[in-house]
Amino acid sequence: xxxxxxxxxxxxxxxxxxxxxxxxxxxxxxxxxxxxxxxxxxxxxxxxxxxxxxxxxxxxxxxxxxxxxxxxxxxxxxxxxxxxxxxxxxxxxxxxxxxxxxxxxxxxxxxxxxxxxxxxxxxxxxxxxxxxxxxxxxxxxxxxxxxxxxxxxxxxxxxxxxxxxxxxxxxxxxxxxxxxxxxxxxxxxxxxxxxxxxxxxxxxxxxxxxxxxxxxxxxxxxxxxxxxxxxxxxxxxxxxxxxxxxxxxxxxxxxxxxxxxxxxxxxxxxxxxxxxxxxxxxxxxxxxxxxxxxxxxxxxxxxxxxxxxxxxxxxxxxxxxxxxxxxxxxxxxxxxxxxxxxxxxxxxxxxxxxxxxxxxxxxxxxxxxxxxxxxxxxxxxxxxxxxxxxxxxxxxxxxxxxxxxxxxxxxxxxxxxxxxxxxxxxxxxxxxxxxxxxxxxxxxxxxxxxxxxxxxxxxxxxxxxxxxxxxxxxxxxxxxxxxxx
Amino acid sequence: xxxxxxxxxxxxxxxxxxxxxxxxxxxxxxxxxxxxxxxxxxxxxxxxxxxxxxxxxxxxxxxxxxxxxxxxxxxxxxxxxxxx
Numbered sequence: 072x073x074x075x076x077x078x079x080x081x082x083x084x085x086x087x088x089x090x091x092x093x094x095x096x097x098x099x100x101x102x103x104x105x106x107x108x109x110x111x112x113x114x115x116x117x118x119x120x121x122x123x124x125x126x127x128x129x130x131x132x133x134x135x136x137x138x139x140x141x142x143x144x145x146x147x148x149x150x151x152x153x154x155x156x157x158x159x160x161x162x163x164x165x166x167x168x169x170x171x172x173x174x175x176x177x178x179x180x181x182x183x184x185x186x187x188x189x190x191x192x193x194x195x196x197x198x199x200x201x202x203x204x205x206x207x208x209x210x211x212x213x214x215x216x217x218x219x220x221x222x223x224x225x226x227x228x229x230x231x232x233x234x235x236x237x238x239x240x241x242x243x244x245x246x247x248x249x250x251x252x253x254x255x256x257x258x259x260x261x262x263x264x265x266x267x268x269x270x271x272x273x274x275x276x277x278x279x280x281x282x283x284x285x286x287x288x289x290x291x292x293x294x295x296x297x298x299x300x301x302x303x304x305x306x307x308x309x310x311x312x313x314x315x316x317x318x319x320x321x322x323x324x325x326x327x328x329x330x331x332x333x334x335x336x337x338x339x340x341x342x343x344x345x346x347x348x349x350x351x352x353x354x355x356x357x358x359x360x361x362x363x364x365x366x367x368x369x370x371x372x373x374x375x376x377x378x379x380x381x382x383x384x385x386x387x388x389x390x391x392x393x394x395x396x397x398x399x400x401x402x403x404x405x406x407x408x409x410x411x412x413x414x415x416x417x418x419x420x421x422x423x424x425x426x427x428x429x430x431x432x433x434x435x436x437x438x439x440x441x442x443x444x445x446x447x448x449x450x451x452x453x454x455x456x457x458x459x460x461x462x463x464x465x466x467x468x469x470x471x472x473x474x475x476x477x478x479x480x481x482x483x484x485x486x487x488x489x490x491x492x493x494x495x496x497x498x499x500x501x502x503x504x505x506x507x508x509x510x511x512x513x514x515x516x517x518x519x520x521x522x523x524x525x526x527x528x529x530x531x532x533x534x535x536x537x538x539x540x541x542x543x544x545x546x547x548x549x550x551x552x553x554x555x556x
Numbered sequence: 557x558x559x560x561x562x563x564x565x566x567x568x569x570x571x572x573x574x575x576x577x578x579x580x581x582x583x584x585x586x587x588x589x590x591x592x593x594x595x596x597x598x599x600x601x602x603x604x605x606x607x608x609x610x611x612x613x614x615x616x617x618x619x620x621x622x623x624x625x626x627x628x629x630x631x632x633x634x635x636x637x638x639x640x
Contacts, residue, residue, distance in 0.1 A: 166635075167635055168634065168635060170628045170631035170632055170634075170635075171625075263611045263612060264611070264612045277609075277610060277611060303617070303619065306616050306617060307610065307612040309612055369600075371596070372596065372597060372599075372600060374593075375593060375594045375595075375596045375597050376597065378590060378593070378594055379594060379597075386571065390572075393572070394637060395636075395637075396632075396635070396636055397635035397636060397637075398635070398637075399637070400637035400638070407572070408574075410572045411572050411573060411574035412574055414571075414572055414573045414574075415573050415574040415575070418573070423573055423583070424583065424586055424587070424590075426571050426573065427564070427567050427568065427571055427573070427583060427587060428587060428590060428591075430567050430570050430571040431559070431563075431567050431587070434567065434570060441594070443607055444597055444598075444602060445597065446607035446608050446609060447602035447605040447606070447607050447608075448597055448600060448602060448605075449607075449608040450605050450606055450607060450608040451600070451602070451605060453608055453611070485586055485589070485590060486589055486590060486593050489590075489593075501611070502611030502612070
């Protein structure tokens with residue numbers, strides 16, 4: 072019997088259904104491995120004892136009709152979990168214990184999943200390296216002192232290190248796809264409105280979207296099927312007919328038209344990314360896809376647009392953290408003084424930076440010049456995609472402009488950190504589904520990812536292309552367990 | 557355009573975040589480099605473009621104004637820094 076923790080979700084479910092592995096055995100394996108992996112700093116809050124208890128309860132009264140029968144799963148600490156501390160990686164929520172459950176996690180528990188723990192992330196999901204977390208850096212299991220990407224960095228690290236069979240992250244500008252790319256794993260950001268935002272600590276409400284992260288494409292299709300649902304509790308949740316993503320998954324993509332946007336060939340892009348993209352195009356052709364050159368003319372305006380829209384929405388969303396009803400409270404001489412000290416001590420540098428930018432672009436006299444302007448450019452970016460989709464079914468690009476970098480390498484230069492999201496941000500601005508799949512390695516043997524972007528609500532095509540290409544690429548992570556105690 | 561120290565302090569007041577003098581200087585530098593990058597949007601003419609305010613093209617739904625949760629008063633109060 073191979074090690075339980077190295078199984079894919081699909082294999083683990085199969086083994087549990089065939090009664091070859093019990094839920095409790097699975098839980099023990101993941102808990103044990105997680106306990107030996109503290110050096111990764113992937114967890115903020117462990118739920119190990121409760122997970123073991125619940126897995127026993129599942130085994131005593133198993134229900135094999137569920138989609139995730141007794142499967143232990145760790146989730147990003149941005150999802151509110153009833154009676155389990157939820158910090159969003161921030162000091163200001165250090166002691167916050169929700170009295171309700173996010174819809175996405177509730178969907179997982181309803182299908183038999185069991186909470187293993189809460190995973191580290193950049194503070195309020197603002198970051199691309201997990202370095203802005205109040206709870207410290209996370210190690211990438213690929214190599215020591217390498218960032219796991221962000222903001223879902225605890226999720227990508229735990230997944231690549233086999234501490235959880237699958238996980239969920241959230242993606243506002245690339246926070247699922249970029250960490251997946253940095254760790255040799257699969258990450259899918261669904262269409263805006265597919266997965267409920269209810270109970271997810273809000274960052275930028277018009278961009279935030281939850282999605283699956285997994286070791287292979289099939290596992291993402293299984294998890295997407297569970298978490299994607301129409302939810303009355305989220306006013307932007309969309310009621311559309313969702314596919315049975317895993318059973319409709321096929322490698323037959325013959326005749327599918329895939330667009331290659333010339334504007335993604337950015338200045339100073341390393342040769343290895345360019346080569347990876349070329350290889351990706353060949354793989355797509357081998358799979359039977361037709362390759363078509365397309366243009367997305369406003370691509371270079373996406374990042375500047377994002378860095379107005381996202382901070383503006385964040386400054387508004389984060390106004391609620393004032394030390395009054397919950398979270399950290401610092402003492403002050405007056406009410407205003409208390410607010411100001413609480414927010415100064417409770418938020419980290421990056422979060423403060425973004426609140427300041429957001430406050431500025433929304434302030435009187437600047438709203439039209441910045442926020443309104445950005446919303447107009449956002450329209451142009453979306454129209455680029457609308458037009459491209461008259462000609463193609465999906466779009467293929469690199470996931471990131473570089474592989475994972477060292478901890479500390481970019482943390483002093485916000486703009487260079489922001490450039491990480493250059494290929495992922497347009498997808499959020501246009502509300503489209505996008506997946507990152509591992510597709511190769513750089514000169515240091517660090518993983519590199521390719522991104523497939525789809526039409527709105529067409530996650531199935533995105534998954535099918537990824538599933539087909541994954542077989543041709545045949546990428547395998549080479550993890551040495553260097554961090555194990 | 558440059559954001560000076562005075563503006564940074566004004567914005568920090570609006571945002572209700574207290575700032576030490578040294579940090580305010582660093583923040584002014586950071587904000588200036590970010591805005592330099594954002595200024596790129598001025599290359600585009602957008603007079604006749606409709607702003608995109610929401611990607612979900614739905615009208616907001618109404619719901620009945622009725623209580624759906626149980627009495628969770630104690631649970632909520634547990635999170636408050638102080639209570640009477």
